[in-house]
Amino acid sequence: MTDQPIKFYQTGTFTVGNRLLSPEQRSVQSNMRRTNSLNSGHRACQGCGEALGARYAIDAAMEATERRLIAANATGCLEVFSTPYPETSWQIPWIHSLFGNAAAVGTGIAAALRVRGQTDVRVIAQGGDGGTTDIGFACLSGMFERNDDVLYICYDNGGYMNTGVQRSSATPPAARTSTTMPVGKGTGSAFGMGKFVPAIAMAHEIPYVATATVADLRGLEAKIRRAMEFRGARYVHILVPCPLGWGHASEQTIRIARLARETGLFPEFEAESGNVTGVTRIRRQLPVEEYLRPQHRFAHLFRDPPRADLIAQIQALADRNICRYGLLARQEAER
């Protein structure tokens, strides 16, 4: 994947573009003719990670499918900020139906295309973590088990952000949301709850599952491209920091996503038919405090006295990920 530099190119593939690379090695986002599938003028907050992740993913999918793409969208921030009636920011065929049925609408579109014999047009269903891990979960699992020819993309910002930051089943432990206030001895969002949908998707043994963040554009684009090489149900889960809900400065969006990976809290990997086939390793490992401290949703961990016990529990979660997915680079990969 991205961690095998053969020649030295100043910034290698870390930056979006690189004038020293040959054109075929360059990212979709560096192209002057990228599709800008999610156009300017949308009403996402300043520094929105989801708007960024959606453009990264859909532009890459457009490139991979020669611009033959239809998207179904669940209710959520992405839908609300992109399509206030009668405007739309989408520059692709795009449909919104309900909060919980994006996967089912995707299935329907795929079925219609199959009936019409149109194999060149590909289908994406997408939504936030609320519409995916909670409300749309049954439709999603159904789409997986039937192996419908749809790529489902979940933009995970860890909560219901456009309705006022309520907890979802993707909200991390100890995070403060409006429904998990750390009152008294409370911890914020409870430990031992929630679910990691990429692992559940893998359990369906669908052709392709991947996780990505907005901090690693090359990895994200490679995964979307790879997903489009398969037929059948595919799932890509993208971590998209939310300046509003996470309480960090708007310019910190990418840095926070990077810290999520570098601490081990968010593992970036690929899996085919239920087996992990690739892992993006940690480049410079950091303790979880580095990730937690800039986010106001974890501010209660750093009051006087700090909640060292909770920070240690979160570190244990990171260490478990590092061990489970093999996130630390071996010596030779480090060079």
Add this chain to the structure above:
Amino acid sequence: MKRKPFAITLDPGSSLANHTGTWRTLRPEYVDNLPPCNDACPAGENIQGWLYLAESGEYEAAWRRLTDDNPLPAVMGRVCYHPCETACNRAKLDSAVGINSVERFLGDEALRLGWKFRAPVESSGKNVLVVGAGPSGLSAAYHLARLGHRVTIREAGPLAGGMMRFGIPKYRMPRNILDAEIARILALGITLLTNARVDNKLEAMRDGSFDAAFLAVGAHVARRAYIPAGSAARVLDAVSVLKGMEGEEPAKLGRRVIVYGGGNTAVDVARTAKRLGATEAIIVYRRTREKMPAHDSEVEEALQEGILIKWLSTIRKANDRSITIEKMTLDEKGQAQPTGEVEELAADSLVLALGQDVDLSLLEGVPGLEVVDGVVKVGADMMTGHAGIFAGGDMVPAERTVTVAVGHGKQAARHIDAWLRGRRHVPASRHELATFERLNTWYYSDAPKSVAPVLDMLRRQSTFEEVVGGLDESTARYEARRCLSCGNCFECDNCYGVCPDNAIVKLGPGQRYQINLDYCKGCGLCEAECPCGAIRMVPEEI
């Protein structure tokens, strides 16, 4: 009117109608900040600029950018003490970019492929006299010629080069390289008169009907110190020893050579003595290594070659076959004080390297000229107290290095040019410094510094072959690519990529970017993720 679906009353529109730029309280702006290497370069090179071109293999363009400021890259790539590398931000990441070795590569490449300077477009019709063909004089002549003036250099010595030839030994500065770079400067149409010492400045000006003059006679007079010496004691000075190396016969120094002094010249003489066959070459210096004015890299190389250094010692007496040294100690103010404890060192010769003075006799009778501490006072425009006479290099108050001298030559040429045209040269204001803190170093690949090849020790101790080798093409390019491009956009597309609002417009290769303020919400992601700190956020006026 087209029939609309049920319950739909408005035509579908694009969100482009929604100018989200109105949300903004901070506005991103592209800046070009001053990279620390450029800031530190005494010759005023645009180092980041030429490294940028070298990164993509455009070596000739890089060389042209480099020689806009410095006509001697192959020389500079060998003898410069590279303050740029000391200032380099990459040192805080792993180690400084090997700027000096890339410069040398470009200089050597230019000589190998015969690149020539472009001649000036039009002539000004003015005549300028340059006195002295050292680095400062050559640099001034080069810049003046490129600005369209007719230049005559008068050099007292038999060959051009000044201290580059008569002060820096061959193992650091091969003469064929020096000759080639000088010849390329002279090919701009500059007249060089050698063995043409100027005895009287004003007469020389009048005779040649020169409109202006640049003086750069250097500092060639060895400073002496009184040391009681026996009748058969052999006491020489460093300047004549090094100069003698260029003549028919090198000075006879014997098997055991003592050098007195702590500057680069002392180190040069000791290393030269070693190569001439001395079994022992000892530098005697009255203070400590930290206080030694010689550059650390040279001291290090000398020690590697087996040169011994006696710290905290002064020379009391030169006897016929030995010298007497006295131990010193540092007092609480850090000053060296004698202890009275003496030691005898066997010695065939003693070389004094105690500094050099300027021979100012040619300036006698020039009105308005001011001499302070043996050097000529000049203004910020490099002009002496006498209108039309400028000076630079070792004869004016400054650090005495080739690089400083080249810088003086450039500055003086610009002021002379303006003065001849009845204008004033106002140097461009300096941009804000591109500090390490403004970089986002995550984006740079990890890459340790490449090491230039070094001659093996036996040949270093016995021959005058060049000690430090050059980089090959791929290594030089690698080294150039280690540049972080501090404070100057290198078109990495990060801002274009990370904007959630597509508010950055990419203008194409070499054209950089523009910000579409109709949609920029001022989130600051572009600034935070710019690797090199070429974007800043400024408050909007509300």
